Amino acid sequence: MDTPNDIFQSRQYKYNRILLSLLGQWPFQKKRDRWIVFLAVSFIGITQFISQILALVTLRGDLDATLECVAPLLVNCLCVVKLTNLVYNMKGIKILLMHIQGDWQSWNIDSEFKILYRFAESGRSITIGYASGMYAFGSLFPFLAIIPKIIGKNVTSNYSTRPVGFPYHVEYFVDLDKYYYPVLIHNYLATAIRLTIIVASDTCVIILVQHCCALFSIIRYRMEHIRKAIKEDKQFAFLEEDDKVYKNFIHCIRKHEDAIQFANCLEAIYKQALFVEVGLIVSMMSLSALQATNDTLTPQVAVRHGGYIMAQLIHLFTVCWLGQQIIDHSDHVYTAIYRGEWYESSSKSKKLLNMIMLRSISPCTLTVGKIMVLSLPSFSAVVRASASYFTVLQSVQ
Secondary structure: OOOOOHHHHOOOOHHHHHHHHHOOOOOOOOHHHHHHHHHHHHHHHHHHHHHHHHHHHHOOOOHHHHHHHHHHHHHHHHHHHHHHHHHHOHHHHHHHHHHHHHHHHOOOOHHHHHHHHHHHHHHHHHHHHHHHHHHHHHHHHHHHHHHHHHOOOOOOOOOOOOOOOOOOOOOOOOOOOOOHHHHHHHHHHHHHHHHHHHHHHHHHHHHHHHHHHHHHHHHHHHHHOHHHHHHHOHHHOOOOHHHHHHHHHHHHHHHHHHHHHHHHHHHHHHHHHHHHHHHHHHHHHHHHHHHHOOOOOOHHHHHHHHHHHHHHHHHHHHHHHHHHHHHHHHHHHHHHHHHOOHHHOOHHHHHHHHHHHHHHOOOOOOEEOOOEEOOHHHHHHHHHHHHHHHHHHHHHO
């Protein structure tokens, strides 16, 4: 371990630590263990990615089969983007995690601890809910493909690149009758890895965003309940009354700047990856909807694609909702000042409030490559864009 990380052994962050460790992307893992896991995961994922590309080349000329190949390949691209972003920005993520560790060790009043705890518990609940939804809907596509093989149903496949039981088209240039089970295990193991990459990456964003919101909420509490916060904070015990208010405002200014830096660092880490991710999600939803509404598909295959679309919607909604959370909590600092007891402070103390108010006019955001701000309205905009592309693809099919 590079640094003490007791807080990350707690129930609030346990699942995030485990998920990232499964990919070799937990910043506090031993370097050797991290590289061993990462290389193993990368080898399985890359070999399966190559087999899907070879299948796409083999099936060129068959439009329906090509569309079946493209959607899983886009998911692979999404996983590559997410994993690459984790590797490339590990130092920045580690800094933010150490920031979380420091905040848990340096809270000044009981109310601050309660706020940190509440948002950490919220992050845990969202992590469990998101992971459950993604694994459930993401597993539906491959699970329904293997059912005929499990129950021994006499079903034949129209493609040599996708025998019965295989969720995707693959081409290994080997006798699949002879090596059926090794190749099948390799495909389903790669599928589990892809789901874990998506869940681990996104739940890491979840806990970082929740902590960022906690920092803004602590400032709001100190500004709305000035007298109560001063009474709780023992470091102000021996100061004059007006000096207590003045020091509390200075403390809030520093904490506010700290929260803004945290949000800006989070934005810098994920803005480029989110730009590519949103574009891939639009393409995946459009293609999945096109396949799910194909007249030649069976209800079973339609359900598989429906689960695929639901997983993509959960993914997109979660990211946009997290962006909305940062906007709301950073923006509420401005109104919290008005609700506080600022009018009882001296003119010297009141002047300090201008600094926070001016900075709070522009809320912090998560953006898609600085092009689009992630929020609930942007979720509906992306879904509408996907529906538009689906309509275009359906008309030219």
